[in-house]
Amino acid sequence: MAIIKLLTGSVYGTAEAVATEVKAALEQSGHTVIKAEGLDAVLRDGADAVLVCTSTTGQGDLPENLLLLYQELKERFPLLGHLAYGIIALGDSSYGDTYCGGGRLMDELLTELTAKRVAEPLMIDASETASPETIAVPWAVEWASQL
Template sequence: MAKIGVFVGTVFGGAEEVAEEVTRFLVGSGHQAELFLESSLEEFLAYQQDIALVITSTTGQGEIPDNLLPLFLALNDTFPMLPQLRYGVVAMGDSSYGEDRFCGAGRQFDTLLQELQARPMVERLDVDASVNFDALEVVMPWLKSWAKQADAA
C-alpha cells in the first residue's frame, strides 16, 4: 500500500473535517496516511517519492489559507523538481464568489505542482459549496477512484 501525505489548507475547519475523514478512509484501506495541518517544506518533500494529497479551502479573493500558504511559498521559492511525486488536489470553494476566485487555492496548488513536474493521479476535484453543502458527498466517490490509482503504485 502507498505512503500518502495529506496536506490541508483550512480557514473555518471545513477542509480539515474533510481531510480527517479522507485520512481515516485511507488508513482503513491499508495505506500509510498522515495528516498535516501546519506543514513544512521538509515534511512535504519527505513524500516526493510517494503521494501527496492537498485538500484546501479557498479564502478571500481566491487565496490559499494561512496555514497552507507557507508551504506553497516555500515550494514556489525553492522550486524543487518533483518528477517522482504523484499527487491529488481537492479544491473547495464557492462559485458564487466568481469564476476567477472559485477554488483558487486548489487551482494554484495544482498548477505549482505541475510546474514542479509532479504527476497528477487524476484530475483535480473542485467542490462547490453553493451546490454541495456536504463536501464529503462529492469527495468520497472521487477519493475511491483516486485511491485505486494509489493501490496501483
C-alpha cells in the same frame, strides 16, 4: 499500498474536517496517510503521493496555514517528479473566477514542480453541497486506487 502526505488548507475548519474523513477512508483502504506541514515534512519519509485538501480565501488565495508551504515550494522549487498528486478544492461558485482558487494554485505549482497529477482536481461547490466529505471521500478512494 501507497504512502500519502496529506496537506490541508483551511480557514473555518471545513477543509480540515473533509481531510480527516478522507484520511480515515484511505487508511481503511490500506494506505498510510501522514498529515504533513512544511516542505521538509513533505519531502522526507519516501512518500508516493501528495493529496491537497484546501479551501479558498480572499481573492482566490490559499488559506494561511497552506500558504507558507506554497511560498516555500515556489522559493526552493524542489522537483517532485517522483511524487503523484491529487487536489480536493473547496469553494463557492458564486465567487466567479476565484472559485476554488486555492486548489487551482496548488495544482499549477505541483505541475510546475513536475509532480504527476493523478485524476482531474475535484472542485466541490459549497453552494451546491452541504456535506463536501460525501463527494470527497469516494473521489479520494478512487484517486488512491490509481497510484
